[in-house]
Amino acid sequence: MDAPEIAIPHARPRTDYDAVIVGAGVIGLAVAWRAAQRGVRVALVDPEPGSGASHAAAGMLAPVTEAHYGEEQLLRLNLASARRYPEFVAELEEVSGTSAGFSAGGTLAVAFDSGDRAVLADLAEFHQRLGLASEPLTGRECRAHEPLLAPDVQSGLLVSGDHQIDNRMLIAALLTAIGRAHVQLHRERVAELLIEHDAAAGVRLADGRILHAQRVVLAAGCRSTSIPGLPSGVLPPIRPVKGQILRLSVPASAAPFLSHAVRGVVRGRQVYLVPREHGELVIGATVEEQGFDTQVTAGGVYELLRAAHGLVPDVGELPLTEVRAGLRPGSPDNAPILGATDLPGLIAATGHFRNGVLLTPITADAIAECLVTGQLPEEAAAFVPQRFGKELGRFAKKAAFA
Incomplete structure (x- = not known):
């Protein structure tokens, strides 16, 4: 008599990357492009790339006219990013072959x-x-x-010196650029952040696929802290x-x-x-x-x-x-949250509030550097998640009782 067949559960397909970036607004797209340029094997995950706040924005690159009292540290970051824009756009347009809609009209x-x-x-x-x-x-x-x-x-x-860019043209150029840089774009929702051995290890998509990675970058805008599987207190709330x-x-x-x-x-x-x-x-x-x-x-x-x-x-x-x-x-202080979190393998690139388009070049460079070397550049060091200190614990307690 033949042995009975044993049903073997269908294994969920798994793909390995150096980094998985969650969110494909201007921040996620630019981080993916810059990281891929530096040899990082990148996957980018978003069911509707470029459709959120990045699509609705006006594209103001106005660090001076948007300067606010008490935000001098953020102003310095905004100014540094604005200075990078002409070179960033020139390179992007050369790679993509399309205009990014930059205007220096003041x-x-x-x-x-x-x-x-x-x-x-x-x-x-x-x-x-x-x-x-x-x-x-x-x-x-x-x-x-x-x-x-x-x-x-x-x-x-x-x-x-305060300029503007057409954010929708910028998104289109970045989408072309990541394709030419061999970034794998997955138009799917993230169902879960995967954690293995107390470290971020990738994501599971809504269709069941697993994208395994050494690093996960959260660049999902106001939904960055709503990703299932994200431990409480790793990031402050993003509203x-x-x-x-x-x-x-x-x-x-x-x-x-x-x-x-x-x-x-x-x-x-x-x-x-x-x-x-x-x-x-x-x-x-x-x-x-x-x-x-x-x-x-x-x-x-x-x-x-x-x-x-x-x-x-x-x-x-x-x-x-x-x-x-x-x-x-x-974010709680309306400034971006950049760099490695207290969960090994998890990197933040979120909380940009009104300055997401303006801060795209400097955020992309900073997170790419963090992915390659493990270090955040000095110019971005003031914006790490750990700046909130004990507040993170209180945020976690509030979440637990919400």
């Missing part, structure tokens, strides 16, 4: 009334104290630079911060609409208008602590359009082509 920050003018004057003084380049302008001088500005604009600051943003079309008959990115304070509300060379105007963005809500609201759209119309009345004549809400990843 930024004009303007004030609408006397209260807003005082805010702008304080910002100018802050810039001067830190040695940042900005040129104070009268309202008339502002309109000489941008004729469509409202007569009520009272003053301004011209920051020639979603909602931002509603509008896109308008500029007809050829109205071009050029604006020559600079325009940032304004209108009755205490901040707004920016970012012109694209291909005939688009981006208006943004609200800052809302609403959890994972991505609904566009009438109130949010109204406030943005009202503020933009106050600065540039002709905005009211442009076709509205897109309204969208994205979720920025905010």
Whole structure:
């Protein structure tokens, strides 16, 4: 008699890499590209690459006009990343063969009334104290630079070194670049972070496949700390911060609409208008602590359009082509979390809040260096997860009782 057949459970397929990167926004894409350039065998995992906050962003590269009191350390990182952008873009465009949409047109920050003018004057003084380049302008001088500005604009600051990039063109160029660098892109959801021998060892995908790796990089934006299997307390919570943003079309008959990115304070509300060379105007963005809500609201759209119309009345004549809400990843101190965590094999590249696009070059270089040498460059050393110290333990306790 033949021996009975024994059913053997189907083994889940496993693939080995040097690094698995979870999340394919601009940060994850750029880290994958830079790491692959340095010989790292990289897998990138995201069900919809480039579709989150990176897709919704305005692409402002504005470390000076976005400088805030008490964030001087973050400002230095932002400035260092901004300095890298021209070379980063030139290399990316050469590799990808496509434009990344970089524009060096500068930024004009303007004030609408006397209260807003005082805010702008304080910002100018802050810039001067830190040695940042900005040129104070009268309202008339502002309109000489941008004729469509409202007569009520009272003053301004011209920051020639604050630029912009078309974030969607940047994503497309990075997707091409990682393909040519032989990065393996898995368009699938991560079902679990794998831990073996008390160290991160890869991920299991929703379709059952296992991607085994010596290092795992969490670059999943506001969902970085929601990955199943991530131990409590390894990272502080990354919260979603909602931002509603509008896109308008500029007809050829109205071009050029604006020559600079325009940032304004209108009755205490901040707004920016970012012109694209291909005939688009981006208006943004609200800052809302609403959890994972991505609904566009009438109130949010109204406030943005009202503020933009106050600065540039002709905005009211442009076709509205897109309204969208994205979720920025905010850390407890609103600064990025970079480098090795206390879980061996797990590296963070998240928490960039409003500066994800701006910090893309320096984050990519820093995490690639960390993957290759195990060390974070000095310029990024202040942003390690361990900076929160005992707070991580309290974060873990809060999570346990949530």
